Amino acid sequence: MDASNKESALNVNASSIKISDVSQDGDMLTFAITSQNLSGSGGVCVFRTYEDFIWLQQSLFSQEDVPELQGVIFPPLPDKPLPSHSHTQAKVLKQLGFLSLGDKWQIYCKALELYLQQVAAHTLLSKNKELYNFLSSSESPGKQRSKKGIFNRLSQVMEEMRKEGHKDVDEFFQSERDKTTNLSVLFKVATEKFLEVVLTKQKLALACGHFSTSLHLCVNQENADAVAFSKICLKLSDIIETMKRNFEKVSDNDMSTLGLGLELESRYQEAKREMLFRRTCRLVELDNANKNVDRAKPNKKAHMEEVQKATQKEFNLISSVAKQEIVHYHRTRVQVLRDFLIDWCEKQLSTAQESSTLFSQYLEACKGLAV
């Protein structure tokens, strides 16, 4: 690709990226992505599947010639959206959490949208020309490559455990590593627990629905007393129906704000942890290189020293990028969580006010019911 394309990638207005629609064909979802230039002229709309997103993510990872990338906290891509049938529901829930809930993949789309916005807003990542193709080319991006680049290094669990504990040379990073290990678990747990709460609310809505229907069936017109009783049952049926709608609204609010926020935060914490791990791996390499220099036989020593210098240089580069990333992350995550919390609170407040009014109206009506 030539230089003009490189500039075009930077021209995308990150916050204008929207997932405006999603259509489902069997098990396959297709997302409509719209975006605009920074100059405000010319919007573009493309259609992408989840596989295309994976391709994009891999492209971002696999720029071998940019060693700084290893210090980048990659915006986390949500897991594959599996439409849930009754037998797969538990699995989908476990994998996607809040992202699997809500009408028509609303929450999932929001998460994807945020992903694209974060990538496009990132100083390093937005320079990737594949991003431009992804956002504006009418053709499908390339097929998935074989997993290359940094991806591979993350898949070795045993190695990970051993290296994870490797002591750091830098206090800042050691402290960051410790905190992240702790916080990412806590966020994950909190997200799971909140999901349980929301699911229970949905169950309650269902139970209210059953109750309301049963009441509706208690109608009997045979005599004056039966009529009076029927009236009461119908009234109660309406009340329970309102309760049901209240639960549905409340859980919707939960899902689309705090639920999504917690979900995103726990994934981002994971991404940060992965970045720190990559750096730690490099640190291990550096320590090995240092040892090799000390142990090297005289004829090899010069070579080892070169390796050591190169490793050291790369490590310093990665560390400085990492530091910037962490600082930036700390700032933005607080903003993001704040926005979600405020949104959640405002929505729940409004729902509570509506319900309070409705129930009060019922109360007045019932008090006036002649018996």
Add this chain to the structure above:
Amino acid sequence: MTAWEPPDSRRRSLHGYHCQAKMAEEREPPPLGDVGQADFVEVEDGEDLFVSTVTTIEQLSPTTPEPSCLPAEDISTNSNGPKQEILLDDDQEDLFAEATEEVSLDSPEREPILSDGPSPAITPVTPTVIITPRAEASMFDRSLDEDEDTEENGDTFDMQITVSDPEKVGDGMNAYMAYKVTTKTSLNLFSRNEFSVKRRFSDFLGLHSKLASKYMHIGYIVPPAPEKSIVGMTKVKVGKEDLSSAEFVEKRRSALQRYLTRTVTHPALLKDPDVIQFLENTELPRAVSTQALSGAGILRMVNKAAEAVNKMTIKMNESDAWFEEKQQQFENLDIQLRKLHASVESLVCHRKELSVNTASFAKSAAMLGNSEDHTALSRALSQLAEVEEKIDQLHQEQAYADFYLFSELLGDYVRLIAAVKGVFDQRMKTWSKWQDAQLLLQRKREAETKLQYANKPDKLQQAKDEIKEWETKVQQGERDFEQISKNIRQEVGRFEKQRVKDFKVVIIKYLESLVHTQQQLIKYWEAFLPEAKAIA
């Protein structure tokens, strides 16, 4: 009518429960198929504890409840409700005078003989056990409508009964719970305006037993007494002071209060000397025949068997369509109420689950708040944890409302319907007796006619005497039948009016609880919003 007031924010407090109940610090998770809610026969006294195990086996439900919630289905097929009110034989033999049975959600009368054990009382199935008893559950007790007039006296009905202060008396298997029964009234029937006595559970059963034997056969709907529960009481006896036995006691206390209130709402029962004695007298003779396999218990079992057979053979010529319609109506109502009851149980169950999950989330949010570096975010997260804890509290309160208002109301009415059906059955029996008398009279007349040609003057005289005797009996039979029919019409009318009233009162209280919950939520969210906005 007392307005619904929010329960005290002190969690898990027991009103006047004098046992040193040690409150579990953590919430007890819903026990798996807690046996306390399964179906067992109870015996009030320690000595009969093991005697009644025979009937226990028969009463065991085929399905044990799962810890997850029951689907909202009709429970009548595999219901574990207490047994139905059994009809009393009001013959001259006083053998059965004290016989009484617990009323159940099932209709065992339709079932083969042996399944009718003596007073098998089975508590309705509640999958989860966590209803923390609170003084405030008494908020949900439906107070008498103070404007209700009695049909007889025309005075304004002014009476309030409360059952309170459950107190464990004695030790080990001989222990029992004593309840304080307080009456406040301005009626002339009573010697004082306000008085209280101590009663134990078997006293209530004894009262019911007496009332049933006196009034059911003339067609009065006698409110059924609360059910026995062997496991519940055993836990209390052995001194297991935990959440579930405390809940059991509270549930029982509330049920006893509702029972007494219903009983005195009935104009005839209110004036009954046994009722007055029950409410006023400091000492009451111990009711012993309420136990399972006592002498009276065995007679009851035999009696029930005979009843069931009789019922199958009585084919009544119903001349009055009203009765036929009403019976059908009550059959339908029975089914509907059971369905509703199952729905509400499901609701209560889920609500408790929500409370548990909310508390769990609150804890994890608090941990987040503690570990979070950013000061403002950390504070907001801690606030979030507090809000969720408060919301958990609301869930618990709402669960009490669900239970004490609806679930218990519906359960009460299912049992009341059984009593109503019992009264209809009594009418059938009365009719049958009348028919039998007519038949016998006919035979006596035939016999007399024969004797007229046999020239046996003293036998003839005897026959004539017998005819006179049976003529009287036939007349009495007819009068009885007319009387019971008349009474039933009146009772059904009263019952239906009362039903509407009861439900209306409950719905209003429930709405008040709903409004209260939302208003509390509004407060909490309004308080949290600035905290969220303060995150910089």
